[in-house]
Amino acid sequence: MIELRELTKRYGDRVAVDGLSVRVKPGVVTGFLGPNGSGKSTTMRMILGLDAPDHGEALIGGVRYPDLSWPLKTVGALLDAGAFHPGRSARAHLTALAASNDIPGSRVEQVLRIVGLSDAATRRAGTYSLGMRQRLGVAVALLGDPGVLLLDEPVNGLDPEGIRWIRDLLRALAAEGRTVFVSSHLIAEMALTADRLVVIGRGRLLAETTVAELAAGDDSLEDAFFRLTSGTTDYRGVGAS
Numbered sequence: 006m007i008e009l010r011e012l013t014k015r016y017g018d019r020v021a022v023d024g025l026s027v028r029v030k031p032g033v034v035t036g037f038l039g040p041n042g043s044g045k046s047t048t049m050r051m052i053l054g055l056d057a058p059d060h061g062e063a064l065i066g067g068v069r070y071p072d073l074s075w076p077l078k079t080v081g082a083l084l085d086a087g088a089f090h091p092g093r094s095a096r097a098h099l100t101a102l103a104a105s106n107d108i109p110g111s112r113v114e115q116v117l118r119i120v121g122l123s124d125a126a127t128r129r130a131g132t133y134s135l136g137m138r139q140r141l142g143v144a145v146a147l148l149g150d151p152g153v154l155l156l157d158e159p160v161n162g163l164d165p166e167g168i169r170w171i172r173d174l175l176r177a178l179a180a181e182g183r184t185v186f187v188s189s190h191l192i193a194e195m196a197l198t199a200d201r202l203v204v205i206g207r208g209r210l211l212a213e214t215t216v217a218e219l220a221a222g223d224d225s226l227e228d229a230f231f232r233l234t235s236g237t238t239d240y241r242g243v244g245a246s
């Protein structure tokens with residue numbers, strides 16, 4: 006369970022996250038949706054203790070991230086697919102992380118298998134494609150066998166096979182009873198992946214609902230999303246005609 010209580014973050018006079026109160030439940034995939042700049046990444050960074058809230062708090066299983074004894078065993082995160090030492094192999098990277106987080110070395114081979122990198126485990130991460138780096142990021146998130154998973158835009162830049170792989174994996178992890186919170190600005194992808202949706206605009210909660218409920222009142226889920234978020238962006242294009 007992830008619980009956000011009046012979570013608020015300001016950058017200068019801009020409010021990036023504005024009094025956000027949400028409960029993200031275990032056993033289902035919860036999609037975190039909002040237009041560009043609506044505060045999704047900032048919220049995730051606060052849950053992970055990478056940014057400090059100006060007000061409110063983010064709790065994982067009732068505990069603030071900085072107070073967790075072994076964070077990787079409680080919450081796994083995928084924020085930035087490129088964040089690996091390019092000269093290190095996937096296996097070396099995971100082995101070092103396991104050693105410093107009280108995780109048995111045998112778990113490294115397990116997660117390499119889960120993400121399909123066993124055969125590429127000795128290659129330097131710098132030679133990996135975007136899809137392989139994303140898989141290594143997922144391996145890191147799963148290393149501590151955590152009950153809570155947080156993924157920020159995990160399908161960005163992936164090919165259709167990679168997108169389907171992430172989707173199936175997230176659904177399987179939720180079916181095991183884990184809390185899975187995944188951000189995206191792609192409503193169509195979320196419709197296929199998520200059971201529940203948290204929608205924000207300008208850092209504020211716009212809807213906390215199921216995919217089915219949100220789609221019910223409009224012609225499509227996309228229409229429902231545009232209706233909810235219209236007026237919450239600072240940019241607007243004009244039609245081609």
Ligand SMILES: Nc1ncnc2c1ncn2[C@@H]1O[C@H](COP(=O)(O)OP(=O)(O)OP(=O)(O)O)[C@@H](O)[C@H]1O
Pocket residue numbers: 016019020021039040041042043044045046047048190
């Ligand atoms: N370090 C920072 N300094 C100043 N402003 C920031 C910083 N990080 C985020 N912001 C601002 O906070 C707001 C929310 O940004 P955030 O990246 O959380 O949104 P997002 O929903 O993740 O967007 P996207 O979908 O484009 O990734 C934006 O207006 C952004 O410009």
